[in-house]
Amino acid sequence: MGERIGFIGLGIMGRPMALNLLRAGYSLAVHARRVESMRPLIEAGASACGSPAELADRSDVIFTMVSDTPDVESVILGENGVLAGVHPGSVVVDMSTISAAVTRRLAERLGERGVEMLDAPVSGGEAGAIDGRLSIMVGGAESTFARVLPLFHVMGENIVHVGGHGAGQVCKSCNQILVGATIVAVAEAMRLAQASDVDPARVRAALLGGFAGSRVLDVHGQRMIDENFEPGFKARLHQKDMRIVAEAAQELGLSLPSANAVARYLDVLVGQGLGELDSSAIYLVLRDLSREPSAHSSLPSGIG
């Protein structure tokens, strides 16, 4: 318990993750842009910091859990950012989902100051964060991974060191492609069953035991059958993650058509004002494709 821990970003995911560290007995400094976000942590025994620089000055291991690539860049490189206060020998662990390429540049900047970095995006959603059962995909040096592993174990249970800097983010992008494309396929299967007067619940049950079985068929298949799209994982966040995938594909000169199709479904869903629903609400967009032929032509090409 010798490490002094700092945690920046106390939103839906960051707050329960920080609380779990505090409950595990670690000394915790916290920072968030909005003061009210810090309150539940302070009440639980954390100390508040006025800036990322102040937090970094007081911490050996600095976690960041913010929304997007520019937020991480700003928290680390910006005025009164982590880089302005951090000490050599400390570690910055970014658990946000952001660009792998930017991650590698940040790791280089921190490395010049003798500070190690890990990228450690998660999956498992708010429920996984609260229960300390997140999947954590980690990129960076093996020795740094070993140093931070006891802290990861407080927050998650499926923790894998994937490779060097950025490898955690690449793995998260792969995760979001697979989850999104499987949601689309499950939605099509459920639609085919319904339109054929076959009970989708029995199709789901039959397929779960065989080669078509997946966690997405299990969990999101049930959401579609119930038409219950309470998040879970919000469509607008999945949309953001698929934009990161698309940017990476463009940088790398890769063609990823099914990832593109997922992104377009999420664009339509968010564009319809449904971005706060679970991303499995892609089912609703697909349903409308067949229900109202006129909606068909208004969709971005490649979906219909």
Added chain:
Amino acid sequence: MGERIGFIGLGIMGRPMALNLLRAGYSLAVHARRVESMRPLIEAGASACGSPAELADRSDVIFTMVSDTPDVESVILGENGVLAGVHPGSVVVDMSTISAAVTRRLAERLGERGVEMLDAPVSGGEAGAIDGRLSIMVGGAESTFARVLPLFHVMGENIVHVGGHGAGQVCKSCNQILVGATIVAVAEAMRLAQASDVDPARVRAALLGGFAGSRVLDVHGQRMIDENFEPGFKARLHQKDMRIVAEAAQELGLSLPSANAVARYLDVLVGQGLGELDSSAIYLVLRDLSREPSAHSSLPSGIG
């Protein structure tokens, strides 16, 4: 063991399924278009029949396991077909993968003669057929399902009664959509990892434990990493199954874009003379999309 069993269609799947019935102690009549296909069964104790009609005349439960919709129609309705020899009270169990709409019409025709029908397509491939571990998706009357269930247990282990006539075929279509679309997504994830200099094997291992986990990621992800596309399940058969999906979607007025994309990948693969490979060789088509920009424009629209 009172039921006299007949089995029509002794190909890659039908032969081991029939052998398992024989080994379980059932009396078995067999028929195949090619006499040499019957030989291993006759050597194992089955009796050969010269036509489906002769086989139906001698059997209480008649299994069919042939290639495609017209083959089943011909075996049942054609000259010297099942309908010409079958007795009231017998059951026809079609284990081929064919059209749900045609299945319903065949069930009606047989029903007029007092003959029950089940549609019972399978998944699990040649290995599942040999080991008696197929998944069997069944449509038809509950009482008929109960009557045939002991025979299904000889051939498979994940046996689900999905609904009325055609429901087994609809479920199989859903299975093929899910497997195909997940293959495409896994291929994209593996490509993204490789292009990002991240080890695809570690990505696969990391994702298997989390929300993106699936049998397809497990089995086909490994095939892609090894670039080993020995079937398994042949691309040309998956292509045929996706054609059945497309026909059903058109009849029902459904838009199933990701099923269409899977079909197009399989069309390209088969068109390249690679139809005998496992359908996870879709990976090779995707890889060529990014490797050779010139190949891009020659693909059917909607993939690139």
